[in-house]
Amino acid sequence: MNKLIDIANLTVGYENKPNVLKDINLSIYQDDFLGIIGPNGGGKTTLLRTILGLIKPQSGSVTFYDKGEKTASINIGYLPQINRIDKKFPISVSEVILSGLTPGNNIFKRYSSADRQKVKEVAERLGIEELLSRAIGDLSGGQLQRVLLGRAIVDNPKLIILDEPSTYVDKLFETNFYKLLGDINKEIAIVLVSHDVGTIISLVKNIACVNQGLHYHPGTDISQEWLLNAYESCPIEILGHGSLPHRVLLEHDHQEGGSHIHQ
Template identity: 60%
Template structure:
C-alpha cells in the first residue's frame, strides 16, 4: 500500500528522520514505537503529506498498482485539539466526510446516516449535539476516532490513541481497532510498548531512522538497541509495563 524509500525529513530546520525505508501492506496493523523526539509523529505527518520530505520518496499503491494517493483517516494527538472550537460531536464526525461531497455542497441523508452508525459504534449515543469542550478526554478521543473511520479509508493512522481514554473504553478501543483492521490497514503510534505488542501484527521503532520487525516477537536486545538504553518488558496479567533500566541519560 505504501513504499517509503531513503526518506529524510526535517522539522523546524532540524533533521528528524534520515534514510527511512518502510513498507506498509494492505490490512497491515503496524505499531510504531520509539523514544520521545525520535521522529514518530514526523514520520506519520510525512505519510499524510503534512510535512514534505527533504529527500527520498513515498509511493502509494491501490490494488497493487502505483497511485498518486490513497484515502487515509487520521486521529492526531489529543493535545493538538482546540477544545474551545465551537463544534459538536456530530459535526466532528461529519467533517470526516468532507472529501465525499462537493466543496460548497451539503452533506446528504446518506452521509448523516453513516455518521449515526459511527456514533453508535463509538458508544456516543445521546452526545451527538454536545460541544467538544464539554466532553471528557475519552469521549473526545472516541469522536475523533469516529471522524478518522467514517469515510471508510484504506489506511487509518492513530497518534497515541489511548491517551486520556477512560479505562472502561480502552479495552473496547482495541476491540474496535481489530474490527477496523478487517476493513483497512492501521498504523498505531504509541509509547505503550506492552499494549502495542499485544495488538499489532508488525512493529517499527523510530529513532531518527526506522528499524522494522515483521512480527511482534521482538527481543529485549532489539528494544535496547533502538531505544539506546536498557529496557525490560514485564507482563502482569493483561497489564504489561515498560521498565527502563538504570542508564546515565
C-alpha cells in the same frame, strides 16, 4: 497481500533540526496493524506527517498503491493526539464526524441525508449515537477519542493513522477502544503510534521502532535484544505485571530532549 504505502530511503528534517529521520524504509500493507514505538524526539510524529503529505522529505520517496497499482494518493483517516483538539470550539459531535467527509478543497460542502445517515451508522458502531447533538466541550477524554475515531473512519479510508490514542483516557476506556480497533482492522489498515511498548505488543501485527532510523520487526514476538538495538542509546528493562511483561523506557538523557521517563 497488496501494499498500500512504500517508503524508500526517506530523509526528513527541519531548518533547525536536520535529519530528524534518516534513510527510512518501510512498507505498509492492506491488512496491516503496524505499531510504531520510539523515544520522544525520535521522529515518530514527523514520519506520520510525512506520510500524510504535511511535510516534504529532503530525499527519498513515499509511494501509494491502490489494488497493486501506483497512485497519486490514497484515502487516509487520521486521529491526532487529543491534547491538540480545541474543546472550546463550538461544534457538535455530529459535525465533527461529518467533517471527515469534507474534501480538503471544499470546506463549505453541503451534507446530504446520506452523509448524515452514514454518521449515524458510524456513531452506533462506536457506541456514541446518544452524543451526536452534544458539544465536544462537554465530552470526557474517552468520549472525544471515539468521536475522533468516527471522523477518521467515516469516509471508508484505506488506512487510519492514530497518534498516541490512549493519552488522557482511563484504562477501562483504553481497553474498550483497542477492542474497537481490532474490529476496524478487519476492514481498514491501521498505523498506531504509542509510547506504551507493552500495549503495542499486545495489539498489533508488526512493529517499527523509530529513533532517527527505523527498525522493523515482523510479528510481535520481540526480544529485549531487539528492543535494545532498536532504541540504541535509550535503556529498556522488562517489568513483570502479572503474566504480561511490559517493556518501558528507563530514565535517560536523549540528544533531542532532557531526562525523561516513559511508563
